[in-house]
Amino acid sequence: MAELKLMKWDWTKHDxxxxxxxxxxxxLEEWGGPRSPxxxxxINETIIPDLVNCFCNNADLLTNSTFAEIIQWKLKxxxxxxxxxxxxxxxxxxxxxxxILNRPQIMDPKEPWRRIFRLWIGDESLPNIAERTGYPLDYLDLLVLRLKKVKAFTANTRASLxxxxxxxxxxxxxxxxxxxFYQFHTAVAGEPLYKEHLKLEQIIWDLGMPLQVQDLVTLLEIIHTxxxxxxxxxxxSAMGEAAGIWGYGMGASGGDQRGNLFSCVIDGLISLHYIxxxxxGNLTLSEKSAQTxxxxxxxxxxxxxxxxxxxxxxDLSKRILLNQNQEVLIRLIDWTLRELNKEQALEVLSSIYQKISRRVDIYLLKVFANFPLAFDLLMKCLGDNDSLIRARSCEALGRIGNKGAVFSLIQLLRDPVVGVREMAAQALGELGAIVAAKELLRVAEDYGESINVRERARGAVRxxxxxxxxGFST
Structure with missing residues (x-):
């Protein structure tokens, strides 16, 4: 990576x-610590390295009152x-x-908590957060428990602060x-893109670059486009053409520095597996960045x-959908359910079925369960060579509720794949298919059959x- 670190600090060996x-x-001297071997x-192999790591990771919080409390918690x-x-x-x-670590200090007592929950909202585990911040794991456990208590209290009462x-x-x-906790929970629950904003803030922090969230959004959007x-x-070159982006008052003479900044950011995003x-050798979004x-x-x-x-x-609608990264496409598919009427949504979404990937097709089958007009398409899918496609089609047909699928579903109770038989039995129960009761009882009483299939068949009969x-049970 090009040498440009503007937010974080590389400590010298002397430091x-x-x-x-x-x-x-x-x-050992001021506090007269124990001297046994x-x-x-x-002290030398555990306590001091741990404290050094914690202080270095929080060099801008060394005069912060909350950070002092965290150190007290560590010691105790x-x-x-x-x-x-x-x-x-x-x-x-x-x-x-x-x-020794003479850096500008952040005095806001909430800052250490922001750093913890910015990582937490990005799905970092508490042990990973403890390792990255140097904070005690039991302290992190306590904070998450307290946030959950605030969430539960406000959920039940819609209480004010x-x-x-x-x-x-x-x-x-x-x-x-x-x-x-109150403000954090309220923002997560009610502010659009708040979680995504925190995730991008964390990426910028990890990069150690002087960026704003919108700068990173612009870069990722260009890669996606x-x-x-x-x-x-x-x-x-494309970023340089984006008016006002990342200029930071550098002027014409700042082109080299700006280009160096771009290069550092790109290299950093690759090292973080974000692109x-x-x-x-061309750039694409990772699954994580596309979701964000x-x-x-x-x-x-x-x-x-x-x-x-x-x-x-x-055709234009189809091209718009086909041009998206898969993670973005899945969010756009969800958008069609909310924003378009069912006929429009089905017409658009059915046009991309089997045009992208198995994963998208399976997701679309789940979505098609919301459209009774998708019945014919789903019936065709029952004969697909892919067993997961067959299983998801059974599930969707059960939700649609059209009994025209009953006899095809009965046949799938003898499918060679367990997962298909499970979903076929479940769908027949959802349809209330009386004509399927005898075959479902056969399956339920077949001790050579999978336990899960037998349970689904019994549930369907009930x-x-x-x-x-x-009454059909014997």
Whole structure:
């Protein structure tokens, strides 16, 4: 990767050695720590490296009150220091770190929590978050538990922040933490693209580049628009043509620096597996980046699709869908269910069935269950060579409720694939197909059959009995 680091810091060996020595002096000399060989080994090989890692990962939080509390938590719960000493010991450990890792400081007490939940919203596991931040795992567990309690309380009562504060259990969190959880949960639940915004913020943080979220959105949108068509140089050229993007007041003489920035960002995104190169060396979105950027693209893509439909241009609608990254396409498919009437949606979506990939086809079959007019298409799919296509078609036909599928579904109770037989039995139960009861009972009593298929068959018979009022069980 090109050498350009503007937000994060690479510590020199001298910085790290000085920090280790200073922490050892605090623990062993100022505080008179234990001197047995075993204790010294634990201090030098576990406690000090852990603290160094934590301080370096949070070098802009060394005077932050919440970070100080996290260090106190580490000392007490992770390293078993007495409660009476952790406040003063944490302060004494932070002082040399502040001098050696001399960086601008963020004083907002909510900042450490933002960093934790920005990672959490990006589906990082708590052990991974603990490793990346240096924060104790049990502290992270506690924070997630508290967020869930705030979520549960507000879900049941639609409570305001003031009402949350009046709850005795929630009040124990302290106002700063409670207000953070309340605002975070409210934003996640109600603000469009809030999760995606946090994920992109985290990517920018990991890159260590002076970017805004919209800058990254623009870059990813250009890659998506020209998926698999632009190499790195072409993308840099395309970004340079985007008016005002990433200029940062560099002026004409800043072209080289801006190009270097682009190159660093592209290399960084590749190293983070956020974009990737195909066999031709051209850039494509990864599954993760496509999922994140999809929400930003939907308004524009949706308008394009609506315009194509308004002029009855099915071919244009089809091209719009076929040109999307699969992750973006799946979100656009969901959009059609919300925004188009059923006839329009079915016409557009059926035009791309079997035109992209097996994964998209299977997703479309699930969607077709919302359209009674998709009956004929789904019936044809019952004879597909792909067993998962057959199974999903059975499931969709059961949801549609058209009994014209009953005899074909009965035949599929003898399909060679277990998953197909399961879905066929389930669909027959959903349809309340009395004529299928005898065959379903045969399946349910066949001890050579899969347990799951037998259970589905029994459940189907019970549904048929419940709907018809007749008894079929022997």
């Amino acid at each position: 790290l050695n000085s920090l280790k020595e200073s922490l050892a002096a605090v623990l 075993l204790a010294l080994k634990y 719960n992770q390293f078993a220091n007495p409660s009476a000493v952790v406040v003063d010991l944490a302060q004494d450990l932070l002082i040399p770190a502040q001098k 003031l009402e949350c504060q009046q709850n005795s259990e929630l009040r124990e969190f302290g106002f700063a933490q409670l207000s953070f 020209h998926e698999g068509q632009l190499d790195e140089d072409s993308l840099i 990737q190169k195909n066999k031709a 950027i999809a929400g930003y693209l939907l308004p524009k893509l949706g308008e394009q699709l609506k315009r194509a439909i308004s002029i009855h241009d099915v 549904k048929i009995e419940s709907r018809s009022g007749e």
